[in-house]
Amino acid sequence: MPRWGMVIDLARCVGCYACTIACKVENGTPPGVWYAPVYEREVGSYPTAKRLFLPTLCYHCKNPPCMKACPTKAISKREDGIVLVDREKCCGSRACVAACPYGALTFVDEIKGEFGDELNPWERARYPQDGVGTVHKCTLCSHRIDEGNHEPACVQTCPTHCRIFGDLEDPGSEVSKLIRERNGAQPRPEAGTDPSVYYLR
Amino acid sequence: MARTEPFQIRIADLRERYRPQREWAEGRGLLLILAHFFTGAGAGAWLFAVPLGSDTGLVAGFFLAVLGAVGHLFFLGRPERFWRMATRMGSSWISRGLVGLSLFLVTAFLYLALLFLAAHTTTLGSILLALSMLGALWTIIYKGFVWASSKGIPLWNTPLVPALYIAYALRGGAAVLILLAGLGIQLGAWEPLEPIKLWLAVSTAVLVLIYLEVMRGSGMTALRSVNLLLFGKVALPFYLGAVLLGLIVPIGIGSFAYLDHIPAGLLALVGLLSLLGDLSIIYCIARAGLYRPLPT
Numbered sequence: 001m002p003r004w005g006m007v008i009d010l011a012r013c014v015g016c017y018a019c020t021i022a023c024k025v026e027n028g029t030p031p032g033v034w035y036a037p038v039y040e041r042e043v044g045s046y047p048t049a050k051r052l053f054l055p056t057l058c059y060h061c062k063n064p065p066c067m068k069a070c071p072t073k074a075i076s077k078r079e080d081g082i083v084l085v086d087r088e089k090c091c092g093s094r095a096c097v098a099a100c101p102y103g104a105l106t107f108v109d110e111i112k113g114e115f116g117d118e119l120n121p122w123e124r125a126r127y128p129q130d131g132v133g134t135v136h137k138c139t140l141c142s143h144r145i146d147e148g149n150h151e152p153a154c155v156q157t158c159p160t161h162c163r164i165f166g167d168l169e170d171p172g173s174e175v176s177k178l179i180r181e182r183n184g185a186q187p188r189p190e191a192g193t194d195p196s197v198y199y200l201r
Numbered sequence: 202m203a204r205t206e207p208f209q210i211r212i213a214d215l216r217e218r219y220r221p222q223r224e225w226a227e228g229r230g231l232l233l234i235l236a237h238f239f240t241g242a243g244a245g246a247w248l249f250a251v252p253l254g255s256d257t258g259l260v261a262g263f264f265l266a267v268l269g270a271v272g273h274l275f276f277l278g279r280p281e282r283f284w285r286m287a288t289r290m291g292s293s294w295i296s297r298g299l300v301g302l303s304l305f306l307v308t309a310f311l312y313l314a315l316l317f318l319a320a321h322t323t324t325l326g327s328i329l330l331a332l333s334m335l336g337a338l339w340t341i342i343y344k345g346f347v348w349a350s351s352k353g354i355p356l357w358n359t360p361l362v363p364a365l366y367i368a369y370a371l372r373g374g375a376a377v378l379i380l381l382a383g384l385g386i387q388l389g390a391w392e393p394l395e396p397i398k399l400w401l402a403v404s405t406a407v408l409v410l411i412y413l414e415v416m417r418g419s420g421m422t423a424l425r426s427v428n429l430l431l432f433g434k435v436a437l438p439f440y441l442g443a444v445l446l447g448l449i450v451p452i453g454i455g456s457f458a459y460l461d462h463i464p465a466g467l468l469a470l471v472g473l474l475s476l477l478g479d480l481s482i483i484y485c486i487a488r489a490g491l492y493r494p495l496p497t
Contacts, residue, residue, distance in 0.1 A: 039495060041218060054495055065352050071295035072285035091285055092278015094224040095295050101353035103492055107224055107278060133278030187495055191352055 002167035003062075003081040004140060005196035006155070007175045007184055008055050012162040015040060015053040022157035023057075026141060028126030030111045035138035036154045055163060057154065058083065058104035058138035059187065059195030066137075069099035074135075081168075081196050082140045090134035097135060101191045105137045168196060219425050222354055222490035229276055234487055236272030237344050238373070238480045239265045241366065244305060244337035245374020249394065251334060256316060257386050258378045263309045265377065266340070270302060294350050298343035305336025341370040354490040355419055356426035361412045362486070368408055369479045372401040376451075376475035383469025399455035402475065406448045409482070422493045429489040439485045447478010 015038060023029070023036040039054040060083045067075040067083065074089035075096060085096075085105075097105045111127050113119040119127065128136070141152035150156070155165040166175035175198070178184060184198030225233050243265030250258025274280045287303075289296045312329040315321040321330070345363030352358055375398040382394075413430070416423045429435050454471045457463060 056495065068292035069295075069350060071287075071289050071293040071299070072282065073288050074285075089282070089285060090279065091282040093276075093286065093295055094230075094278075095293065095347070097224045098222065098348075098351040098354060098357075098490075101493060102495060103220055103353065109229065109278065135278075188493070193352075 001079050001169070003169045003196060004145065005060070005081065005166065005168040005175055005198070006057070006140075006152075007164045007166075007178045007198045007200060009162050009164070009178075009200045010052075010054070011201060012160040013038075013053045013055055014160055015051060016159065018157045018159060019055055019154035019163060022153040023138070026144075026153035027139070028128065029136065030108060030123075030127045031114050033106045033108060033136050035136075055154075056102070056104070057197065058140070059102055059193070059197040060138075060140055061196065062194035063192060065099040065101065065191070065193055066096035066105060069095040071095060078142070080145075082142050082145075083137075084139055084142065085135055085137050087128070087131050087134040087136075092133045092135065094135065101188050101193065102195075105135050107135050108132060218494045219422060220492045220494070222487070222492060226484070226487040226490065230487070231484075232272045232276035234480070234484050236269045236276060237366075238269070238483050239272060240269030240302060240340055241344060241370030242373030242377055242476060242479065243267075243269060244340040245370045245372070246377035247305070247309060247337045247374070248334060248341070248371070249374045249378055249397075251330065253378065253394065255378060255381075257381055259309070259313060259316070261377055261381060262337075262374065263306075263313055266302070266306060266309070270306060273302075294343055294346040298340070298347060301336055301339030301343055303336075305333055305340050308333040308336055341367055344370070348486070351490075353492045355423035355493060356416055356486065356490050359412075359415065359419070361408070361415060365405075365408055365412055365482075365486075368401065368405045369482060372398070372405055373476055373479040375401060376472045376479070378472075380469055380472025380476065383465050383467070383472055385465060395455065395458055398471075398475070399452065399458075402448060402452045402455060406452065409443070409448070420493075422491050426489045426491050429491070430485055433489075435485050435489045438481050438488075442481025443478050443485055446474045447481055451475045451478070
């Protein structure tokens with residue numbers, strides 16, 4: 001059984017936010033909800049100032065603290081390592097939001113349109129109307145993976161090949177090779193969550 | 202085109218290196234803070250009312266816990282699914298808390314019914330009383346662990362938080378009974394409680410100091426949270442509510458009570474201020490919670 005994961009090459013990220021937007025389009029997330037945000041930070045001062053970008057997503061941890069904290073068993077981990085929220089079971093306690101060391105989950109209290117309270121036709125069709133009062137998170141585009149060998153939307157869209165998707169269990173996969181050869185690092189390893197996402201510098 | 206407010210807040214949070222915790226401290230999150238305060242004070246009042254034989258204290262403790270339970274319910278995004286929260290006892294402190302609080306509320310209600318019917322001295326009454334005390338103790342203990350199990354927020358993720366919540370719940374329980382005594386509702390029951398209350402207030406003050414000092418040395422995120430408490434946006438409720446109203450005034454008046462008899466009105470004031478202090482500290486700790494930043 002594969003363990004789906006991702007390698008993010010920080011040296012390649014140009015901060016174009018294409019992954020963030022592709023994810024929003026693919027998953028129809030309402031305003032204020034981003035499954036794949038890019039954190040930005042300015043370091044240094046003129047003339048050596050520069051901007052750093054950190055593309056993120058849910059890290060689909062091997063030991064997900066959100067799953068342990070969820071009191072309703074709404075969060076589960078599939079055999080291929082993808083951690084999903086079942087919004088039919090979620091009671092909106094937000095315990096998972098507080099438990100996640102990576103800020104990957106968002107509680108949705110209401111769904112309004114991007115351009116005002118009223119939803120436009122696209123928003124009516126795509127926003128998860130049943131998701132009010134529940135927690136939303138990245139699914140690693142499990143629907144695309146289940147359909148065939150598709151990559152998550154953020155990976156497919158990235159113009160600089162900064163996000164690389166693959167099987168962490170397969171030593172011959174591109175992600176495994178990159179982690180091995182370039183010392184891929186998991187975010188916050190001290191949290192003991194064993195994320196399925198590695199960063200390259 | 203104007204954006205909705207959550208959108209702007211989220212954008213601002215994404216740019217913050219130290220992202221503030223909002224889910225359990227803002228908007229409907231305030232209901233969780235009130236719920237923890239009321240359930241803690243209610244369960245504490247029940248625990249103190251039993252040995253003191255204060256029937257009014259039992260009733261007050263029960264109704265405060267009911268108020269807390271209602272707060273918990275309306276805090277949920279989907280309150281109709283609350284029953285599902287009992288399904289992960291193995292790892293979730295919320296699940297454990299729901300079971301403990303349910304045990305307390307059900308057995309306390311049945312015991313109060315027997316008390317009303319003057320049948321509480323039976324074996325059934327004793328069993329219900331024992332179970333209700335177990336439920337109250339469980340309720341007092343679980344709350345701190347709910348906050349402490351949040352790995353991403355260093356200010357909460359420490360064993361000192363459960364200790365602090367237990368101390369404040371017991372203090373709150375004693376304060377409820379002292380407030381009742383001050384209001385003349387349970388006259389005569391408060392005398393043995395005053396030294397306990399004073400001791401709890403002093404030990405809680407020491408615990409708060411230890412907590413802040415330990416947190417100051419627990420990494421940059423925890424240090425920033427402490428700075429928010431002491432010098433930042435949470436400083437006013439912390440100094441005014443938690444320190445002045447919740448610790449200094451009750452300890453001062455409590456010490457004076459050793460020397461001389463204090464009037465009932467002042468007694469009620471001590472109880473009320475202690476409760477306000479308890480609510481303030483829960484609010485302040487929730488509000489000062491910051492997530493560890495992601496490495497960049």
